[in-house]
Amino acid sequence: xxxxxxxxxxxxxxxxxxxxxxxxxxxxxxxxxxxxxxxxxxxxxxxxxxxxxxxxxxxxxxxxxxxxxxxxxxxxxxxxxxxxxxxxxxxxxxxxxxxxxxxxxxxxxxxxxxxxxxxxxxxxxxxxxxxxxxxxxxxxxxxxxxxxxxxxxxxxxxxxxxxxxxxxxxxxxxxxxxxxxxxxxx
Numbered sequence: 001x002x003x004x005x006x007x008x009x010x011x012x013x014x015x016x017x018x019x020x021x022x023x024x025x026x027x028x029x030x031x032x033x034x035x036x037x038x039x040x041x042x043x044x045x046x047x048x049x050x051x052x053x054x055x056x057x058x059x060x061x062x063x064x065x066x067x068x069x070x071x072x073x074x075x076x077x078x079x080x081x082x083x084x085x086x087x088x089x090x091x092x093x094x095x096x097x098x099x100x101x102x103x104x105x106x107x108x109x110x111x112x113x114x115x116x117x118x119x120x121x122x123x124x125x126x127x128x129x130x131x132x133x134x135x136x137x138x139x140x141x142x143x144x145x146x147x148x149x150x151x152x153x154x155x156x157x158x159x160x161x162x163x164x165x166x167x168x169x170x171x172x173x174x175x176x177x178x179x180x181x182x183x184x185x186x
Contacts (some may be wrong), residue, residue: 017059
């Protein structure tokens with residue numbers, strides 16, 4: 001199976017060009033991504049490749065007591081790849097485990113068209129995830145990841161747990177015809 005997606009981040013929040021740190025952003029960001037998924041028995045391989053593209057911030061830290069004029073900030077694209085090797089236990093789509101990895105590279109920033117080579121991002125994470133069914137409609141997902149390559153941030157360990165409940169399934173599909181029959185009899 002092959003798929004594609006487009007993520008768009010709009011310039012939202014309260015952006016104040018006189019401040020260095022802001023809650024909002026003053027630029028657009030786009031991430032086109034393509035993915036591939038292939039099954040071999042109980043094994044599934046998922047792989048994704050994408051790139052973050054950014055527009056220029058036309059008023060970065062401008063009109064303040066340190067810099068009364070206007071500064072622009074730009075960022076080069078950040079490429080990313082991600083892969084997951086999953087194993088479904090007993091062909092139950094809710095009972096699986098996977099080994100996960102990713103890598104992203106790029107993103108050098110420029111201030112007034114002067115590039116800062118020290119802002120290159122080159123990071124990677126590796127991890128594992130498991131999903132265990134609890135009942136027919138519930139499952140528990142556990143995951144762990146660690147920074148493998150960390151040039152900027154990203155060098156941390158992460159442990160997470162999530163509980164999932166599904167309203168869609170065989171039981172819901174089987175009750176729908178009975179509900180229609182009851183409605184027509186009344």
